Amino acid sequence: MNLLQKFFSNPNQAAVAPSLEERIQQVLDEYRPTLYMDGGDVELLQVDAEGIAHVKMLGACIDCPISLLTMKLGIQRLLKENFTEINGVNAITDIDISALYNRQAPTKAIELETMK
Helix, strand or coil: CCHHHHHHCCCCCCCCCCCHHHHHHHHHHHHHHHHHCCCEEEEEEEECCCCEEEEEEEECCCCCCCHHHHHHHHHHHHHHHHCCCCCEEEECCHHHHHHHHCCCCCCCCEECCCCC
């Protein structure tokens, strides 16, 4: 907590626990330098009620032939190890984003098999 936060904080106010999405974002932020090394990145779009994290690969990861491997052995493993609420990860393309936010099932998402 920085000095301004301490000054303006209310000691009687209960601390609010970060949401699942915020906690996932923190873990992804720690993994992000690995993606940056090859010019890529990842964006968390949402976590649905079934515990599927919908992410979008960015930068060089979009067309990378091993992005599926990065998703399965990197991002999905990382999220499943850190969050019992996560049952899988879907890589969403630009085409699928509008369907995702319209609460329809994405038509071209790459669903990764659940790691045991």
